[in-house]
Amino acid sequence: MKDFAPFKDIQYKWSEGNGDEFPRLQVRVRDEIVTFGVPEEIVVDENGIVGGGVHLSPAEVNDLVATRGDEVIFFDGRNEYEAAIGKFKNAVVPPIETTPEFVKVLESGAYDHLKDKPIVTYCTGGIRCEVLSLMMKNRGFKEVYQIDGGIVRYAEKYKDSGLWEGSLYVFDRRFKLDYSKETKVLSTCHMCDSPTSEYHNCSNLTCRRRTLICPACSAQAQEVFCHDCLL
Numbered sequence: 001m002k003d004f005a006p007f008k009d010i011q012y013k014w015s016e017g018n019g020d021e022f023p024r025l026q027v028r029v030r031d032e033i034v035t036f037g038v039p040e041e042i043v044v045d046e047n048g049i050v051g052g053g054v055h056l057s058p059a060e061v062n063d064l065v066a067t068r069g070d071e072v073i074f075f076d077g078r079n080e081y082e083a084a085i086g087k088f089k090n091a092v093v094p095p096i097e098t099t100p101e102f103v104k105v106l107e108s109g110a111y112d113h114l115k116d117k118p119i120v121t122y123c124t125g126g127i128r129c130e131v132l133s134l135m136m137k138n139r140g141f142k143e144v145y146q147i148d149g150g151i152v153r154y155a156e157k158y159k160d161s162g163l164w165e166g167s168l169y170v171f172d173r174r175f176k177l178d179y180s181k182e183t184k185v186l187s188t189c190h191m192c193d194s195p196t197s198e199y200h201n202c203s204n205l206t207c208r209r210r211t212l213i214c215p216a217c218s219a220q221a222q223e224v225f226c227h228d229c230l231l
Contacts, residue, residue, distance in 0.1 A: 013125055013152045021172035034128045037100040041138060042131060053121055053133025053144040058154040058162070061120060061147055065163060073114055077102075077123040077132040078169070081210050084187045085176060085197040086151075086166030088122060102132060106139050118143045124168065126150035155179045167197045175199040175210075189214035190227065202226040 001007045031039040043050040056064065065072050074091035076083045083093040092114070094105045105111070119141055121129040129146040136144050147154055155164050159179040166186040167176040176197055185195040189212060196214035203223035211226040218224060 011149060013149070015152075015170075015177055017172075017174060021174055023173075032131070034131055035099055036131050036135060037103055038131075038135060041134060049130045049134055051134050051137060052130050053119075053137065053146040055148040056120070056145050057148050058157045061145075061154065062158075062162065064118065064120070064145070068118060071118060073117045073119050074163075075111075075114075075119050075121045075132075075136075077121050077128045081199075082124075082169035084212065085199070086164070086168050086186065088120075088163050089165055091122075099128065102135065106135060112140075115141050116143075118145065120145045120147065122147045122154075123150050124170065125152050160184065169199075187212050189217055190224075191217040191221070200224045202229055204229040 001010060032042065070090075074088035076087055076091050076093045078096075079098065080093060080096050083091070087093060092111070094102065094111075096102060096105065119136065121133045121136065121144065123129045123132070126147060126149050129150065133144045133146045151164060151168055154162065155168060155177075156179075158164065160182045161180075164179075165184045167178050167183055169176055176199065178197075183197075185197050187197055188194060189196045191213060194214050194216070196212055198213060198215060198218070199210045200213045200218055202209045202211050202225055204225060207226060207229050209226040209228070211224055213221070213224050
């Protein structure tokens with residue numbers, strides 16, 4: 001990777017695993033690296049996406065909040081189920097199940113009252129926010145930032161002692177990462193309402209929706225179903 005000129009300065013993100021979290025490696029060409037549905041808005045040069053939010057290091061994020069306090073708005077750039085187990089304190093979490101829904105939500109007027117606020121967009125590794133911050137600026141949000149390296153870089157630095165709380169959802173067989181033994185549990189079990197951050201796939205093979213189930217219930221249940229499939 002480092003011998004290939006376009007990738008020589010790539011940022012690598014490391015985390016503990018068993019080695020079988022990603023059973024297949026695939027390389028594909030796409031109009032958008034993340035499908036927001038607005039390829040016509042995206043211009044890329046040698047430095048990345050043109051016109052996106054200002055990159056802030058984890059320390060600069062904390063400095064911004066220390067300076068401007070509750071005026072700063074954290075805006076989650078992930079799907080709603082990802083935010084269920086971890087998010088920045090007091091973050092705005094749009095009701096999103098799939099990434100293309102962001103366009104409709106941003107254009108609905110639901111967040112127009114935030115357009116003059118300092119907005120810090122965030123996502124897992126900082127990729128989705130490259131596009132989200134651009135989309136927000138294109139729709140009238142005046143002061144938009146993004147966390148350089150995303151939640152991963154922030155949590156690596158501050159773990160559970162900063163502005164992040166809960167677990168980080170990841171798209172592999174682990175489902176989540178915790179950054180200390182004091183990780184706050186934000187969600188509850190779908191079956192018994194006890195605290196949990198453990199996800200399982202819905203047993204309905206035509207659904208497979210991520211469903212929060214505590215270890216005790218998953219050990220007792222032969223199958224796990226989401227709310228919709230239980231109806």
